[in-house]
Amino acid sequence: xxxxxxxxxxxxxxxxxxxxxxxxxxxxxxxxxxxxxxxxxxxxxxxxxxxxxxxxxxxxxxxxxxxxxxxxxxxxxxxxxxxxxxxxxxxxxxxxxxxxxxxxxxxxxxxxxxxxxxxxxxxxxxxxxxxxxxxxxxxxxxxxxxxxxxxxxxxxxxxxxxxxxxxxxxxxxxxxxxxxxxxxxxxxxxxxxxxxxxxxxxxxxxxxx
Amino acid sequence: xxxxxxxxxxxxxxxxxxxxxxxxxxxxxxxxxxxxxxxxxxxxxxxxxxxxxxxxxxxxxxxxxxxxxxxxxxxxxxxxxxxxxxxxxxxxxxxxxxxxxxxxxxxxxxxxxxxxxxxxxxxxxxxxxxxxxxxxxxxxxxxxxxxxxxxxxxxxxxxxxxxxxxxxxxxxxxxxxxxxxxxxxxxxxxxxxxxxxxxxxxxxxxxxx
Numbered sequence: 001x002x003x004x005x006x007x008x009x010x011x012x013x014x015x016x017x018x019x020x021x022x023x024x025x026x027x028x029x030x031x032x033x034x035x036x037x038x039x040x041x042x043x044x045x046x047x048x049x050x051x052x053x054x055x056x057x058x059x060x061x062x063x064x065x066x067x068x069x070x071x072x073x074x075x076x077x078x079x080x081x082x083x084x085x086x087x088x089x090x091x092x093x094x095x096x097x098x099x100x101x102x103x104x105x106x107x108x109x110x111x112x113x114x115x116x117x118x119x120x121x122x123x124x125x126x127x128x129x130x131x132x133x134x135x136x137x138x139x140x141x142x143x144x145x146x147x148x149x150x151x152x153x154x155x156x157x158x159x160x161x162x163x164x165x166x167x168x169x170x171x172x173x174x175x176x177x178x179x180x181x182x183x184x185x186x187x188x189x190x191x192x193x194x195x196x197x198x199x200x201x202x203x204x205x206x207x208x209x
Numbered sequence: 210x211x212x213x214x215x216x217x218x219x220x221x222x223x224x225x226x227x228x229x230x231x232x233x234x235x236x237x238x239x240x241x242x243x244x245x246x247x248x249x250x251x252x253x254x255x256x257x258x259x260x261x262x263x264x265x266x267x268x269x270x271x272x273x274x275x276x277x278x279x280x281x282x283x284x285x286x287x288x289x290x291x292x293x294x295x296x297x298x299x300x301x302x303x304x305x306x307x308x309x310x311x312x313x314x315x316x317x318x319x320x321x322x323x324x325x326x327x328x329x330x331x332x333x334x335x336x337x338x339x340x341x342x343x344x345x346x347x348x349x350x351x352x353x354x355x356x357x358x359x360x361x362x363x364x365x366x367x368x369x370x371x372x373x374x375x376x377x378x379x380x381x382x383x384x385x386x387x388x389x390x391x392x393x394x395x396x397x398x399x400x401x402x403x404x405x406x407x408x409x410x411x412x413x414x415x416x417x418x
Contacts, residue, residue, distance in 0.1 A: 002358060003351045007320075007323060016375040020375065043373070045402065046399065082291045114218045139214065139215075146211040164252070165225055165251060165254050167215055167221045167224045168214050175212055189254075190254035191254045193252065194288065198288070
């Protein structure tokens with residue numbers, strides 16, 4: 001006998017977000033931040049993620065304003081760039097991932113770093129005022145912080161720093177949170193990843209749920 | 210002062226996997242299953258995920274054999290298909306996602322289902338012997354189970370069933386686990402998602418860590 005299940009996308013979203021709002025501890029997020037945290041919990045399938053989510057004052061407003069002004073979104077991985085829901089973007093914003101640029105493997109060898117980190121050197125022409133989304137590689141976030149130590153490096157408008165894993169993820173996010181070169185969002189500790197990062201971008205892009 | 214951090218990809222992997230093997234409870238996985246569970250924990254950044262991972266007997270062998278024999282990988286989302294590390298594939302396997310096929314929106318309207326579910330109808334020519342990877346939409350997994358109720362529907366070799374979320378995720382994975390139309394892997398409950406699904410594919414594709 002065929003399975004019966006909810007087949008209406010809008011109803012699925014509404015019920016999901018209602019469940020999250022009933023179960024999660026969202027009191028410390030303001031009205032700009034709350035929809036971002038809710039969508040991140042949704043992507044992770046994990047109530048409790050919110051305890052690890054931190055946004056600096058002004059992050060949500062700065063990131064939204066950047067997208068409304070047409071800023072590009074710079075992503076460290078194709079799993080991030082591919083997840084951005086294009087119709088949610090307020091200004092048909094460019095979504096850029098440079099990881100497969102043919103110059104990257106040689107750049108990585110020369111730099112003695114990962115391809116994920118080397119690919120960020122190709123962000124420079126797009127970096128001023130951009131929304132940065134790092135959802136995979138701790139080395140990319142560390143390299144971005146080192147790039148931004150140069151006062152002549154262009155400044156993004158905001159940084160989503162959510163690399164995941166067991167080596168460097170916690171440390172790179174702690175460094176971003178301490179440095180705060182621009183308003184930032186982090187998921188503290190080992191948790192993170194492309195799905196959570198994409199959820200934050202999609203929530204920033206549009207208030208539609 | 211610039212941050213110093215581990216920049217060698219191979220060293221990062223080795224240290225990450227050693228940490229996971231030291232911390233996670235992997236005793237119930239056999240030698241074919243263990244590297245799959247380890248890589249899934251790695252992608253989630255979450256020791257403890259293993260408690261929710263279930264593979265039916267023969268799943269790992271069937272999925273590996275399918276890829277070695279050149280089977281395609283059918284993915285419900287681009288975040289899954291984009292995450293597959295192509296050089297790990299044993300037979301330059303096709304990685305297929307049909308979600309953006311121009312026929313899908315109209316098919317979804319006619320079926321009264323989500324686009325994620327409708328897109329699976331376009332899998333039929335590729336389904337026989339394939340490795341199926343559902344890492345996003347519970348409606349896709351439910352629809353696949355309903356397709357497989359028809360004995361004339363081609364059979365995949367194995368199914369990775371890891372949709373994520375609060376509506377239908379748990380239920381669709383429970384249904385897959387109960388039905389077992391072919392050997393399957395699930396992450397029980399709300400947890401799941403594209404990153405974990407990709408990790409399972411990449412572990413099946415190659416034993417290289």
